[in-house]
Structure formats: structure tokens, C-alpha cells
Amino acid sequence: xxxNPLASKVxxxxxxxRRVGAEIASILHEAGLNVVLHYNASEDAANTLCERLNQKxxxxxxxxxxDLLEPESAEELVRKSVSVWQRLDVLVNNASRFYRTxxxxxxxxxxxxxMNSNLKAPFFLSQAAxxxxxxxxxxxxxxxxxxxxxPLHNYAVYCLSKSGLVAMTKILAKELGPxxxxxxxxxxAVMWPEGANALSEAEKQKIINSTTLLRAGSPKDIAxxxxxxxxxxxxxxxQVLNIDGGRLLGVDx
Numbered sequence: 455x456x457x458n459p460l461a462s463k464v465x466x467x468x469x470x471x472r473r474v475g476a477e478i479a480s481i482l483h484e485a486g487l488n489v490v491l492h493y494n495a496s497e498d499a500a501n502t503l504c505e506r507l508n509q510k511x512x513x514x515x516x517x518x519x520x521d522l523l524e525p526e527s528a529e530e531l532v533r534k535s536v537s538v539w540q541r542l543d544v545l546v547n548n549a550s551r552f553y554r555t556x557x558x559x560x561x562x563x564x565x566x567x568x569m570n571s572n573l574k575a576p577f578f579l580s581q582a583a584x585x586x587x588x589x590x591x592x593x594x595x596x597x598x599x600x601x602x603x604x605p606l607h608n609y610a611v612y613c614l615s616k617s618g619l620v621a622m623t624k625i626l627a628k629e630l631g632p633x634x635x636x637x638x639x640x641x642x643a644v645m646w647p648e649g650a651n652a653l654s655e656a657e658k659q660k661i662i663n664s665t666t667l668l669r670a671g672s673p674k675d676i677a678x679x680x681x682x683x684x685x686x687x688x689x690x691x692x693q694v695l696n697i698d699g700g701r702l703l704g705v706d707x
Contacts, residue, residue, distance in 0.1 A: 460486040460685060463590070464542050466535045468522065468579065469549030471496035473645055474597065476503055477673035478546055478680050483507050483515060485681055487544065490535040491517040494549070522549060522575035528582040542586040544684050547576035547619075548597040553651055555611040565611055572615035577622055580636075588633035595683050596623050596638040597676070600698045603640070620694055627692030635691040639679045642698025644671035666700025 465482045469475040470491040476499070479489045489507065493500035500517040507515035516538050520531040536542050551571040555564050580594050587594065601609065602616035620638060627636040643661045646653055653661075662670055675697050683690065696702055 458486040462541075463544065464488045464490065464535070464539045465544035465546060465684070466490040466492060466531070466542060466583070467546040467548055468492040468576075469494075471500035471503060471517075474641070474673045474676050475546075475548040477677040478548060478597075479503065479515075480507070481674070481677035481681050482544070482546075482684065483511070485685060487684075488514045488539055489516075490538065491515060492520055492522075492531060492549065493517060494519065494521050522579065523570050528575070528579040531579065532582045532586060536586050541590055542583060543590045543592045545580060545583045545587060545592070545594045546597065546680060547579060547594065549575070550597070550615075552609075552612055552647060554608050556608050557610055560611060568611045568615045569618070572612070573618040573622065576619060580622075580626055580630075584630055584634060588630070591633060593635040593637070593684060594626065594630075595680050596620075596636070597680075598623070598638045598640040598694060600640045600642045600696055600702055603696075604702060623694060624692045631691060635683070635687070637683045637687070637690060637692065638694045639676055639683070640694055640696045640698070641676050642671065642696070642701045644676055644697065645673055646670075661701075664701055664704075665698065666703055669699065671697060671699055 465487045467475055467479045470479040471493040479491055483489045491500050491504055504515045504517040518534050520527045551568055576596060596619050598619050599616040601613050602620045605613045623636055623638040630636060679695050679697050
């Protein structure tokens with residue numbers, strides 16, 4: 455049997471403790487990569503996931519804390535990540551924030567918080583990781599949102615930040631090629647918002663009815679798309695893959 459080409463490679467996944475990020479890290483780990491689980495507030499969840507992955511394959515996962523909004527945090531996170539296995543092959547910019555910003559009520563704090571979390575942090579982390587990634591013909595995958603293309607009412611700043619992330623994907627594909635491939639995955643309804651942004655069952659059903667497939671997706675759908683870009687898309691860069699069940703088609707049900 456031939457050796458798994460991903461077996462010696464390393465992926466850094468931001469926001470990897472919970473939800474979509476945890477599924478991405480798990481799928482990449484299952485495919486053979488070693489994984490760096492970045493977290494900010496969710497320390498317990500990150501450590502639990504890290505322990506579970508290491509039980510499956512010893513010394514294959516590590517959890518690292520970083521507040522990506524802090525100066526120099528990107529460089530420090532990359533430095534720590536590379537020091538574990540002496541390489542970095544994949545960066546998944548998954549960590550982000552999502553909440554309402556009603557037009558007319560948008561504050562400077564909300565603007566800076568969403569833009570910094572969803573656009574500035576991925577940019578500077580990509581910049582910091584670029585030398586290590588280039589050394590291994592690596593790849594960057596940004597987790598965008600279909601609402602970058604289909605603005606969501608009352609979420610103006612969030613949608614702007616994700617639109618910027620889509621633009622950044624294409625810009626970095628040009629700037630970092632040919633050594634580094636840069637692509638994005640844009641989820642649709644794959645995991646419902648929590649807390650103050652939680653949707654009613656009627657709102658969820660309305661969204662499901664707007665898809666061609668008439669069902670919600672799952673975090674695994676996003677994780678498998680990330681794995682595609684990592685493992686199977688060697689001649690693909692600067693692209694955005696929508697994982698939305700056909701919602702962007704504008705189905706009229």
C-alpha cells in the first residue's frame with residue numbers, strides 16, 4: 455500500500471474547539487494530518503477535542519490559545535504551531551463572529567469587532583503563515599459565507615466582513631502563488647446561530663425551503679469541502695465553493 459500523502463502534513467485550524475471548526479479539524483485529522491487546534495475562549499472544548507484526537511493517534515494534535523485580535527498574536531500562533539512538528543502545510547481561517555448590526559444603530563465597536571475578527575485576523579494570520587506554507591507548497595482555506603454574495607438583512611457589517619474575506623481569497627491567491635493555493639468555502643444553512651442570534655423553528659424552515667435540496671446541511675459538509683481543497687484540488691486556487699444546498703439559486707418554493 456502507498457503511503458498516505460497527508461500523513462506527515464500539519465494543519466492549523468482557527469476556532470477549532472466547537473461547531474464547524476471542530477468538525478474541520480476532526481476530518482483533516484481522520485485524513486491523516488496532524489492538527490493544531492486554535493481556540494480563544496473555549497479552552498475546555500479545545501482540550502477535550504485534542505485529547506480525543508490524540509487517543510486515536512498519539513501526538514497528532516495540540517491545542518493553542520490565542521486572541522487573534524491582539525497585536526503580534528498571529529506571529530506567535532504561527533511560531534508555536536510550526537514548532538510542534540517543524541512544518542505547516544494548511545491554514546484554515548475558520549474563527550469568526552456573527553451578530554446583528556441594524557443599519558442606523560451600528561457602533562464603531564461593532565464595526566471594528568466584526569471586521570477585525572472576520573477579515574483583519576485572517577489576513578494577518580495568512581501573512582504570518584505564508585513563509586512556512588510556501589516552504590511546503592501549502593494551502594489556505596478561508597471559511598466565508600454565502601451571505602457575502604447574498605446580503606442578510608440587519609447583518610450589514612457581518613456581510614461586509616465576509617465579502618472582504620472572499621475578495622481576500624482571490625487577492626492572496628494571486629499574491630502567494632505559485633507556492634501557496636488559496637481558496638474559500640462558503641457555507642449556507644449548515645449550523646444554526648446560537649444565543650441572541652438563535653432562530654425560531656419557523657425561520658429555520660423558511661431558510662430550508664429556500665434551498666434546492668430542501669434540507670439543511672451539516673458541519674461535515676463544510677469539513678469535506680475543506681478536505682477537497684487540501685487533498686484533491688492541486689490545480690485550484692482563487693475559488694469560492696458554495697456549500698448551500700442550492701440556496702443561491704434563488705429557488706421560489
